[in-house]
Amino acid sequence: MTTDEKYIQSSSPSKIEGVRGSMTETTASSPSKIEGARGSMTETTVSSPSKIEGGRGSMTEAKSIDERYMRRALQLARQGGGHASPNPMVGAVVVHRGKIIGEGFHRCCGQGHAEVNAIASVRDHTLLSESTIYVTLEPCSHYGKTPPCAKLLIEKNIKRVVVGTLDPFEKVSGRGVQMLREAGVEVEVGILEQQCRDLNRRFFTAHTTGMPWVMLKWAQSSDGFLADENGAVQFSTPLTRALMHRERSMVDAIVVGANTVKIDNPSLTTRHWSGNSPLRVVLDKNLSMPSDCKLIADGGKTLIYNAIKNETKGSLEWVKLNTIEPQSWLRDLYRRGITSVMVEGGANVLQQMLDANAWNELRIEISPATLRKGIKAPVVDLSHTIGEEIDGNLIVRETR
Numbered sequence: 543m544t545t546d547e548k549y550i551q552s553s554s555p556s557k558i559e560g561v562r563g564s565m566t567e568t569t570a571s572s573p574s575k576i577e578g579a580r581g582s583m584t585e586t587t588v589s590s591p592s593k594i595e596g597g598r599g600s601m602t603e604a605k606s607i608d609e610r611y612m613r614r615a616l617q618l619a620r621q622g623g624g625h626a627s628p629n630p631m632v633g634a635v636v637v638h639r640g641k642i643i644g645e646g647f648h649r650c651c652g653q654g655h656a657e658v659n660a661i662a663s664v665r666d667h668t669l670l671s672e673s674t675i676y677v678t679l680e681p682c683s684h685y686g687k688t689p690p691c692a693k694l695l696i697e698k699n700i701k702r703v704v705v706g707t708l709d710p711f712e713k714v715s716g717r718g719v720q721m722l723r724e725a726g727v728e729v730e731v732g733i734l735e736q737q738c739r740d741l742n743r744r745f746f747t748a749h750t751t752g753m754p755w756v757m758l759k760w761a762q763s764s765d766g767f768l769a770d771e772n773g774a775v776q777f778s779t780p781l782t783r784a785l786m787h788r789e790r791s792m793v794d795a796i797v798v799g800a801n802t803v804k805i806d807n808p809s810l811t812t813r814h815w816s817g818n819s820p821l822r823v824v825l826d827k828n829l830s831m832p833s834d835c836k837l838i839a840d841g842g843k844t845l846i847y848n849a850i851k852n853e854t855k856g857s858l859e860w861v862k863l864n865t866i867e868p869q870s871w872l873r874d875l876y877r878r879g880i881t882s883v884m885v886e887g888g889a890n891v892l893q894q895m896l897d898a899n900a901w902n903e904l905r906i907e908i909s910p911a912t913l914r915k916g917i918k919a920p921v922v923d924l925s926h927t928i929g930e931e932i933d934g935n936l937i938v939r940e941t942r
C-alpha cells in the first residue's frame with residue numbers, strides 16, 4: 543500500500559468526524575469558556591495575596607483545557623456504541639499546540655483501537671513528538687487482536703498522554719501507564735474520570751463483578767399485568783418496539799425462561815432495528831421447550847441452560863448447570879465473553895432476578911391499557927424514577 547492510499551483510507555473517517563467535530567466543538571467550547579473565565583477570575587482575585595495561588599489558577603486553566611479535549615474524546619467514543627462490545631467504547635484526540643490534528647474511536651471489536659485510528663488520521667507524524675493524545679481509557683499494554691497501543695504511542699514518540707480512567711481489568715490496570723512512563727512519556731491520569739467510567743458502565747461492572755451487566759425489561763398494563771390469562775398482549779407501539787430493538791442491539795445476550803418460549807414463541811432478533819442480533823439464551827431446567835419453537839428451529843444461535851445435558855448441535859448449545867440460579871448462569875455467560883444481558887421474561891424469571899438482587903437496570907414500558915386480570919407484573923418501587931412518554935406509553939428506567 544502506498545502512503546497516499548494509506549492516507550486516503552485513514553482520512554475518510556476522520557473527515558466525517560471533522561464535520562461532526564466542528565458541530566460539536568461549538569457545544570464543547572461553551573462550558574470550557576466558562577471554566578476558562580473561572581480560571582482567570584480566580585487568578586485576578588488571588589494574584590495580589592500570593593504568587594503561589596496565582597500558579598494554582600493557571601493549573602486550573604490547564605486542567606480545563608485537558609477536560610475540553612477529553613470531552614471531545616468522549617463524544618468520539620460514543621460513536622462506537624453498539625458495535626464495540628464486548629470491547630469498551632474508547633475515543634482519542636491528538637492535539638498539537640492547541641489544535642486537533644487527529645481523532646479516532648474504537649469502531650468495532652477486532653478492528654483498530656481508538657489510539658491507532660487517531661494516530662492514523664494525523665497527516666504529519668513529525669508533529670507527534672510535540673503532541674498530546676487524550677484517551678478516554680488507559681492504552682492497552684498487551685498483545686490481543688492488535689499490538690499494544692502503549693507501544694505504538696512510544697514508537698510514535700508522542701510527548702504526553704492524558705488518560706480518562708485506568709483499565710478495569712485487575713491484571714492489566716496501570717500497566718499501560720507504567721509502560722509509557724518507563725519510556726519517558728509524560729502521563730496524566732483521571733481527567734473526567736467519572737464520565738469516562740460511566741461511558742462504559744456496563745463494561746466496568748462486568749469486569750469488576752465477573753458477571754454481565756443485567757437489564758430487566760418488561761411491558762405491562764397500567765393496572766400491573768404482563769399478559770392476560772391466555773398469554774401475550776402487545777403493549778408496545780411500532781415506535782416503542784423499534785426503540786426496544788435498538789436496546790436489544792446494544793446488549794450481548796437476551797435471556798428468557800422456557801415458559802415464555804412455550805407461550806409466546808419469540809424469535810428475539812433485532813428485526814425492527816439495523817443492529818447486532820445478540821446471543822439468545824433460554825433458561826430451561828427440564829428441557830421442556832418444544833423442538834419446533836423459533837429459537838431452536840430458525841437456525842440462529844441459541845444457548846440453553848438446563849439441568850440435564852451438555853450438547854452442541856449446529857447453532858444450538860445446551861449447557862448443563864447444577865443450579866439455574868441467576869448467579870450460576872450469569873457467571874457462565876461472563877466466561878463466554880458476554881458483558882451485558884437483557885432479561886425479557888417472563889414473570890417468574892424477572893421475579894427471580896429481582897429477588898436475587900441480580901440486576902443493574904430496569905426498563906419498564908407501561909401502557910395506558912388495563913387488563914383487570916391475568917399474569918401479574920413484578921412489583922418494584924418506581925417512586926424515584928422519571929418516565930418518558932412515547933406514543934402514549936410510559937417508558938420508565940432505573941439504573942443503579
Ligand SMILES: [Zn+2]
Pocket residue numbers: 655656657681682689690691692
Ligand atoms: Zn489498544
